[in-house]
Amino acid sequence: MAYQNYLNLNSEEKNRKIYRVMPIHHLIEVFNNNQNTLSKPRLWDDPFENFILQSKAKLPDGKIVSFGMRDSFYGQCWTFQKESDAMWRIYSPDKNGVKIRTTIKKLFESFYNSVPQKRRDVSCFVGKVKYLTRLGIQRLLKRPISLESSGAGVADTLLIKRKAFSHEKEVRLIYWADENEAISEIYQYHVNPHLLIEQIVFDPRLNKQLYKVYKDYLKRLNYAGKIIQSSLYKAPENIFVKLP
Numbered sequence: 001m002a003y004q005n006y007l008n009l010n011s012e013e014k015n016r017k018i019y020r021v022m023p024i025h026h027l028i029e030v031f032n033n034n035q036n037t038l039s040k041p042r043l044w045d046d047p048f049e050n051f052i053l054q055s056k057a058k059l060p061d062g063k064i065v066s067f068g069m070r071d072s073f074y075g076q077c078w079t080f081q082k083e084s085d086a087m088w089r090i091y092s093p094d095k096n097g098v099k100i101r102t103t104i105k106k107l108f109e110s111f112y113n114s115v116p117q118k119r120r121d122v123s124c125f126v127g128k129v130k131y132l133t134r135l136g137i138q139r140l141l142k143r144p145i146s147l148e149s150s151g152a153g154v155a156d157t158l159l160i161k162r163k164a165f166s167h168e169k170e171v172r173l174i175y176w177a178d179e180n181e182a183i184s185e186i187y188q189y190h191v192n193p194h195l196l197i198e199q200i201v202f203d204p205r206l207n208k209q210l211y212k213v214y215k216d217y218l219k220r221l222n223y224a225g226k227i228i229q230s231s232l233y234k235a236p237e238n239i240f241v242k243l244p
Helices: 011-015 024-033 085-091 104-112 117-123 134-141 152-159 163-168 208-220
Strands: 017-023 035-039 056-058 064-066 073-079 097-103 124-128 130-132 160-162 170-176 186-190 199-202 226-229
Touching: 011 104, 017 024, 017 085, 024 035, 024 097, 024 208, 073 152, 085 097, 097 104, 104 124, 104 170, 117 124, 117 170, 124 152, 130 134, 130 163, 134 160, 152 160, 152 170, 160 163, 199 208, 208 226
Parallel strands: 130 160, 199 226
Antiparallel strands: 017 073, 017 097, 035 073, 035 186, 056 064, 073 170, 097 199, 124 170
16 A cells, blocks of 8 residues: 555544444444445535635646546545534534545555555545645645546645635545446445444434434444434533522
């Protein structure tokens, strides 16, 4: 595995914990089907996603061209943010979400090892998102984009967001598919969720009885990791106020 597969990350960051919030039924599908799912950036909420590859480019001779590979990329978003009110409200709007935890290295290796060996180093990437100001993005657009055979230069364009989204602290898994694979809007690969997922945390607003039902179900699947419900909104107990 080449270091160039890790973008905007130093060697020490490979073992950092990352998190992802999803609907509970999606997590159940991961365990039942042993598959992790990436999607094309155009399906993501921010219309500025993949904005560089969606743009036109000018060649040295003045000819205007499009990036033919722009619809061949898939990604999955994670975060360094352990927990926040915004995380639950945005990604679990129906109060039935679940947060999973792994590490950058575990996530990437599960993906890297699932791809045919001859394509691994040129198609599989994981990277930390860079958050730029409008001026920073304008400067970036004026620089040449590296289109070397490794694909790292192109993948790096998917790791740029506006400064307004810096609170997300995103990490992204990125795959550059070949023409035959890029037909679908999603890309799935085989994964062992018992090895990938270190911890499962349920939405703090989820009904307590439902939480117990889901927890028991995951235990019956022989999941050995920690399963808890977030206490983010739990009121503090045994607090005494000193009166004058």
